[in-house]
Amino acid sequence: MFDRTRRNLLSRRRTPALQRMPWVVDEDTFVDSCTRCNKCISACETQIIVKGDGGFPTVDFTHGECTFCTRCAEVCPEMLFRPTTEQPWDIKAQINASCLAQNKIECRSCGDMCEVQAIRFKLQVGGVALPELDTDVCNGCGACLSVCPASAISMLTTELEEK
Template identity: 75%
Template sequence: MFDRSRRKMFTRRRTPELQRLPWVIDEAVFTDSCTRCNKCISACESQIIVKGDGGFPTIDFNYGECTFCYRCAEACPESLFHPQTDNPWELKAQINQSCLAHNKIECRSCGDMCEVQAIRFRLQAGGVAQPALKADDCTGCGACLSVCPTSAITMVINEVEEK
């Protein structure tokens, strides 16, 4: 197993670190058991699974969205995935200040692509409608990411609060 945190020191990425596949049991188990056979890459219906660090498969939302088809898990010869009935991951979209709407320029690309309507726009009197992200509705599919003209949307891991 290798330490990714040290690699980050030497790389400058415009996009956030690529995400593991949905339903992956655990990062450590995945990197220890994945044979890098690429069957998940071939099985992906939206072709967003790419080779990442060390040849391990990752999701790259620049190519599109995850449809949660579960084909990656079904194609995998190893036992690396939770059942499809489980939540695929804790990823959620986050919109930062480089959003065109935040800078008084009309754009609703992300809202148009959000099938579950987690991104809606609030009208502003005498101004540009502002995006409002309802994190509870966001599936983390990444559809909004590739259409954003300013790369103002990132995917973050939604921290589940412990009670």
């Protein structure tokens, strides 16, 4: 069994947990049961599933967005995925202070890519429009992350967001 918490303690790294594919069961079950066959990596239509720490598949939103096509879940020979009729995951986008618009530079790249329109821009008198993220609408697809020229967007699980 691979215990990520002990490894992080020894390495002194405080990085957030790797993002797994949508509909994946809990992290412990995933790490214990994933055979690292890479079928999910090959099946991903947007090629955002990559080999991560220890060779386990993880999602890298810098490559693009998740279209929730369910291919990763369909090709997996193990019982690692919840039913695809459920909510895919509990991650949401978060826009940080390095956002160009928040620094008075016109940019709407993230809003242009947000298909569900979770990112809208509020007009400011005498200034640039500021992004407003509706976390109730955000599905965590990551489309906004790869197009942000300032790398001002990150994807966080809702439990990390609440802290």
